[in-house]
Amino acid sequence: MQDFLQQTLTGGMPRVPKGETDFLSWQWWDEGLLELVPKAPVNQTLVFSAAIHGNETAPVEIMNLLLTPLLSGEKPLQARVLAVLGNPPALRAGKRYLNYDLNRLFGGRWQQVEDCDEARRALRLEQALELFWPPCAGDETRWHFDLHTAIRGSYHARFGVLPQNNRPWPADFLHWLAAAGLEALVFHRAPGGTFTHFSCEHFHAASCTLELGKALPFGENDLSQFAAAHQALAALLYGEALPVVHEKPRHYRVAQQITRHSDRFVLHMGKETLNFTAFPQGTLLAEDGDQRYYVQQAREYVLFPNPNVASGLRAGLMLVEEGEQTRALPL
Incomplete structure (x- = not known):
């Protein structure tokens, strides 16, 4: 197999499900699941995922560009890798999802929705991580990068979202995120159903959702915007040099979540509202029947x-910037 993306898009098993190069062995686990193991001993393990949302194509193109020279034997491999294309049916259809948002179903939440492609896929991906990261793995380093693009444009074209984590984030992990050209990091303070929260909570992985630009169809992405992220991933995979950090990312934390509970939900933001748009204290953000969401x-x-x-899902997050003076409205 020379092309992981094309093989996944065909919807079938590869003619040869495993093989090797001078540097690594590879094995096709399932649709959109590929393990690569270097022949030399390594301490770094990496889950490298994209297409959790099927219409987010730039990360898929970046992933394939990085995997192809490994599978062809042109590049060495410096980490044990599980490459994941999360939602192949949605990827083939060019849709965010077919039945339910896959990135809300991890951590067993797939049991709370009706049986569908995404529910079964969430279970399959959970099982894949359990196989890839077994207990008692010694001192191996576990990182997970889940590559996405945002529905809307953003004041920060490249940013990372980190799940709730009660452990300190490793300094080398945060340095890598800065080297990848991320302009901002958003830190969750509550659990969620995302792939990165699952990997962080259950496997103690340093995990981050990388948001790289805006969702566009295949062939319309300007991958030059994400050259630093591409180079930083190449550094992990091939052992090449990390990009130089020119500016540290700004840090934000989640202050509140806007949730849609009914068909009466109204979000008081236009379609042109960019991610990281600022709102002053007291602004009415959304309403859902008698419930109101204000800037606190x-x-x-x-x-x-x-x-x-x-209904029941997140319709937006409100953030505060770390170090910026804040004062909550009185209750």
């Missing part, structure tokens, strides 16, 4: 505003 802090920034989510 002196200033809050919106992330992922989307009024069209299913």
